[in-house]
Amino acid sequence: MSHANAALTPRARTRLALLVVQSGWTYTAAAKMFMVSPRTAKKWADRYRAEGPNGMRDRSSRPRTSPTRTPPAVVKRIVRLRWRHRLGPVQIGGRIGLPASTVHAVLRRCRVNRLSHIDRVTGEPLRRYEHPHPGSLLHVDVTKFGNIPDGGGHRFVGRQQGRVNGSATAQRTGERGKHSRPKIGTAFVHTVIDDHSRLAYAEICTDEKADTAIAVLRRAIAWFAERGVRVERVLSDNGSCYRSHAWRDACADLAITHKRTRPYRPQTNGKIERFHRTLADGWAYARFYDNTPARNSALPGWLHFYNHHRAHSALGGKPPVTRLTNLPGHHS
Structure with missing residues (x-):
């Protein structure tokens, strides 16, 4: 899908290319109509001639190679520190000598950028499950x-009044615990x-x-x-x-x-x-x-x-x- 600020969508690219290829418009005239540069109009017209309607689709801008990408061994160290010690990007970056932004990007790519995705006890990724139909488990x-004693418990009436209410309830019911304490x-x-x-x-x-x-x-x-x-x-x-x-x-x-x-x-x-x-x-x-x-x-x-x-x-x-x-x- 085209980004929000794209001048041309796949449909608009096709219309532009058809004006040039089939209707004989110049690159400048077609570009002026769609408010783009003549160079852009030529690019889409040439691609339409070479590939047809399929050439109007969005293409990935990802490079074929990424020589500066974080090495797999470093990625393993980052993930290991995240799992075992629940450290943040700043602490991990300080230990292995990388910027916090790089560490954060690695954690996002590995989907462990949030501590809520990791078990607090073991440090392992959470294993969520759900049985397929009602009654399966x-x-x-x-x-x-x-x-609750008569008159309310300490959470709402306070501890002092809660003890008074508890004693009154125990006196009414006759229930007493150790050391004659009220038993609710x-x-x-x-x-x-x-x-x-x-x-x-x-x-x-x-x-x-x-x-x-x-x-x-x-x-x-x-x-x-x-x-x-x-x-x-x-x-x-x-x-x-x-x-x-x-x-x-x-x-x-x-x-x-x-x-x-x-x-x-x-x-x-x-x-x-x-x-x-x-x-x-x-x-x-x-x-x-x-x-x-x-x-x-x-x-x-x-x-x-x-x-x-x-x-x-x-x-x-x-x-x-x-x-x-x-x-x-x-x-x-």
Whole structure:
């Protein structure tokens, strides 16, 4: 494609050349009509005579040889420093004696010019994956949120008032922990996400035991089945509930292949880890809740918003439900 300031496009070049070749116009007259120099008019007319309409196309201006291009060995050193030490162009240039602009050009050419493209732990390029259809893989995990005392938690009312609210709640419920401290409890949110569509299912439970996780999995599979999704695999971390024999037997009973992430490698389950942050920002800490039941009752509405209305950056700004092409009536 011609650049923005080009005087002639391929179509205009053809018109100019035809005026000279077929209509007998002089180079000067044709050049004046298209506001270019006679030399330019002659160039396109000669090229039309030699190559025909194909000669009017744009050609690459890249030189056949680049003798001053950065040698491959130096490129390897630059990329190695970028991967292993996450250094910027200035620091890399200082180490190997090159201008920062040259280093930046090499990093751009190798597509590692942004640190977001590199794994922060290993320094290796990120390996992103996505399964081909809904149900091919489900991610499962558990995230925890502290329960909210009556009157609100410390995030919104401050630590001093939060302690007062916690003591009042413990006095009402009779729940006390170590050293008679108020015991508010923890909400265990079991989450399930489809790898392809990012469609999410979540439940608030009182623990993260194997029986609870299995019951959530069964209900999640039934929920996905109602939406036309047949589950084939499930991916979990190495939590005790997912390493149990009961979980293994439940997956076999459901005809699902169970896969676990590599130990100490949460990036493999990164989609659901990122969903937990979205869950915290969009639901758990999004607004003031004066008690735990108020927060719990807001979860179904937020999940509906996430699945049906919230623009997802990984899906081109569309909500997850748009990827369920097998959902009856979905496009109506």
